[in-house]
Amino acid sequence: MDELRIRGGHRLQGTVSVSGAKNAALPIMAATLAIPGRTILHNFPRLRDTNSMIQLLTQFGVAVEFLDDHTIALESSAVSTCRADYELVRTMRASVCVLGPLLASQGEACVSLPGGCNIGHRPIDLHLKGLSALGAEIVIDQGYIHASARELRGAEIYLSGPQGSTVTGTCNVMSAAVLSRGRTIIQAAACEPEVIDLGNFLNACGAQITGLGTSTLTIDGVRELQAVEYTIIPDRIEAATWMMAAGITDGDLTIEGVRDDHLTAAIETLRTAGLAIDLQDETARVRRAGDLQPLDVVALPFPGFPTDLQAQLTAMMCLASGTSVVTDRVFPDRFLHAAELLRMGAKIRRESSGVIIEGVNELSGACVMASDLRASAALVLAGLAARGETVISRIYHLDRGYEDLAGKLSRLDADVERQKGGRPNTPQFAGAPTPSASKTSSKG
CATH class of the missing domain: 3.65.10.10 (Enolpyruvate transferase domain)
Known part of the structure; x- marks a missing residue:
């Protein structure tokens, strides 16, 4: 079973394209x-x-x-x-x-x-x-x-x-x-x-x-x-995940394939959290405007803040300068990632249909386990920002919704490596042309 190794502390920089939804x-x-x-x-x-x-x-x-x-x-x-x-x-x-x-x-x-x-x-x-x-x-x-x-x-x-x-x-x-x-x-x-x-x-x-x-x-x-x-339209959840990747690593990303009309609530929320998001056509440049600011956010059906971004936002708020509250009214039990983030030094307390997060100065790398697709993405974000090495197991969850994630991260200066199982970053399909090979480790 494959795992993803991330050596954190590298600012993400460059251009990334969002896949189809x-x-x-x-x-x-x-x-x-x-x-x-x-x-x-x-x-x-x-x-x-x-x-x-x-x-x-x-x-x-x-x-x-x-x-x-x-x-x-x-x-x-x-x-x-x-x-x-x-x-x-x-x-x-x-x-x-x-x-x-x-x-x-x-x-x-x-x-x-x-x-x-x-x-x-x-x-x-x-x-x-x-x-x-x-x-x-x-x-x-x-x-x-x-x-x-x-x-x-x-x-x-x-x-x-x-x-x-x-x-x-x-x-x-x-x-x-x-x-x-x-x-x-x-x-x-x-x-x-x-x-x-x-x-x-x-x-x-x-x-x-x-x-x-x-x-x-x-x-x-x-x-x-x-x-x-x-x-097919571009994937709004992937687009916003990249925005939070820029935020949590204090990076500077240009994201291609962003439909801002699909992300109104998410973009407003991330701007409130301290991200500078400049939109033009279907491209967004995202960087941090200062320290990450705490939030009180409720995940709701569209056009509200998406439940599919709740886990990623929870990870980013672990490094905010204050106390955040993240509530999920769509899937109130969708917080299995909280226990794994605690292993990385986060301060999270479960409350009813949400979590209360006290921001910390840094997260530390740890061995963690993915429980579902979006929880996997949250652990990746945390690992990118953490001190030391994070090893995420059961990353087949990531393959369900993020195309060539390790390859895309590598090209943005992240230090990531997919190991074990011999499976390429992009799953292969019978009868499909083989995509061009992509680097899966940038720092060795």
């Missing part, structure tokens, strides 16, 4: 199950999660071809099965996004329940509620969702739960409703940029969706969709 790519890939023909996706992120989705789509009979490092073609004209087995679904919760497209295009779907999750309870009851409202008959048996419908019919659907709107649930129901008969109105729809990107993709394919970016979506069903070429 994982959380947009996955539901778009799933949606191609309902689109006959050859779909071409540009700005495709090369990640463990997208590779898992490729394996799942291949199982359904989708032909996959890489046209270059970040362009993929998906030919979905001959779907051969409607079953998504547990062994594939358990590796990635977003696999459940195939449920809506399969149901709409094939009239049936058999998809394994995704199981538990390290960041908290994440039921899919709202997915099933929405699909049932469209006319699907759903039975759960032996850990599988069996869904069937002779015809899906438009309906009015309310998709909010105890933790607010459901992002993947909105994607699933929207992907089914576009091929339903009549009009569907989704109330309390998720407003995240990744949901908008899926909607824009479906509209490009011939769907009729209005209200994207608001909590009310109106979808007039169409008889069929057509394959298109489409460019």
Whole structure:
């Protein structure tokens, strides 16, 4: 199992490019199950999660071809099965996004329940509620969702739960409703940029969706969709992670692929914390304007501060000059990284759905373990700023959402090395061209 060794104390400097958005790519890939023909996706992120989705789509009979490092073609004209087995679904919760497209295009779907999750309870009851409202008959048996419908019919659907709107649930129901008969109105729809990107993709394919970016979506069903070429949006979470990397190392980064309209709350929060962020077109220059300032931040659904940045912000606030409070209202239990940061000298106290952080003068390197994707990123940030060497194990979590992270860090003057397992920084895919080799250690 690979680990990442980081020798901290180096200021990050240079230019880094943000990859395509994982959380947009996955539901778009799933949606191609309902689109006959050859779909071409540009700005495709090369990640463990997208590779898992490729394996799942291949199982359904989708032909996959890489046209270059970040362009993929998906030919979905001959779907051969409607079953998504547990062994594939358990590796990635977003696999459940195939449920809506399969149901709409094939009239049936058999998809394994995704199981538990390290960041908290994440039921899919709202997915099933929405699909049932469209006319699907759903039975759960032996850990599988069996869904069937002779015809899906438009309906009015309310998709909010105890933790607010459901992002993947909105994607699933929207992907089914576009091929339903009549009009569907989704109330309390998720407003995240990744949901908008899926909607824009479906509209490009011939769907009729209005209200994207608001909590009310109106979808007039169409008889069929057509394959298109489409460019996936840049990953806002990766972009903001790089901003915090500049902040925690007192660095100076130019970040390419930044959609400031996707990061309004995050950018305002980071500026309050003492980061100078200059935006032009889709490029941001980020450096520290002085000492890191403490914050009181609550992670909320979009357009609020993203829960997917909560762990990284917690790491950065460990070095702020004062006491910070970070609360997560989306996933209140998403603080497994706090215990690992304590091992590095942080002063963090868990309180209800958040943490209280007393800033310290420095962190010290330690052996730590990643528990999930964003916790992994938080430990990387802490390691970059820490005195001495940090060794992060279970970094396969990082591969799920950060493309070639060690290589990108090396090129920004970080002292990092990926060790053990012989796996390259960017996971390789069957049929994919091999990316050019990248350096994974810059200081030896």
